[in-house]
Amino acid sequence: MQDDQEIIAEVLQGNKEAYALIVNKYKGKVASILGRTLHHSHDAEDMVQEVFIKAYYSLQDYKPNYSFSAWLYRIAMNRGIDELRKRKRLPALAQMDDEFKDDCPIPEEDYLEKEQRHALRQQMMALDKDYRTILDLHYLQQLSYREIGHKLSLSIDTVRMRLSYARKKLRDQLSKPKKKGGTPL
DSSP: OOOOHHHHHHHHHTTTGGGHHHHHHHHHHHHHHHHHHHHHHHTTTHHHHHHHOOOOHHHGOOOSSSSSSHHHHHHHHHHHHHHHHHHSSOTTHHHHHHHHOOOOOOOOOOOOHHHHHHHHHHHHHHHOOOHHHHIIIIIIIIOOOOHHHHHTOOOOOHHHHHHHHHHHHHHHHSOOOOSSSSOOO
């Protein structure tokens, strides 16, 4: 079995598939760190993928004379802390909405929901084809990671990473402020 330094060297030399060895080796511990930090939130699985994506794109900054696992765990801790800070900034109104919801639909809400779905579809269409495809397969066609991997000839870990990255791209796109027409005064 290769040690972390050898695997990282392979990845940095262009063997992207070798990174799956790192993911498989450390995903349990990273999930555990995020689970404890976020009190076992349902978002932890997505964040595990984000940690590995961030680590992958930061591998060139990793210094081999330090422990790789400590470096990776620090990225995970920082991601968890960032998420907790973000949650503190968001009001708890979402939970209150669920408590006061009625079972009968309100026409305005129905219209707004349709508008949001339309806006989401437009934002998805603005994404690269690869991201659109993986989001479509998972959310609209409701295929499992395994089925998507089979259909696209990808490993399950690669499907997870691409889906996580596609979600992040879509979130980033949705959070960008819309530009209004006219010129500044």
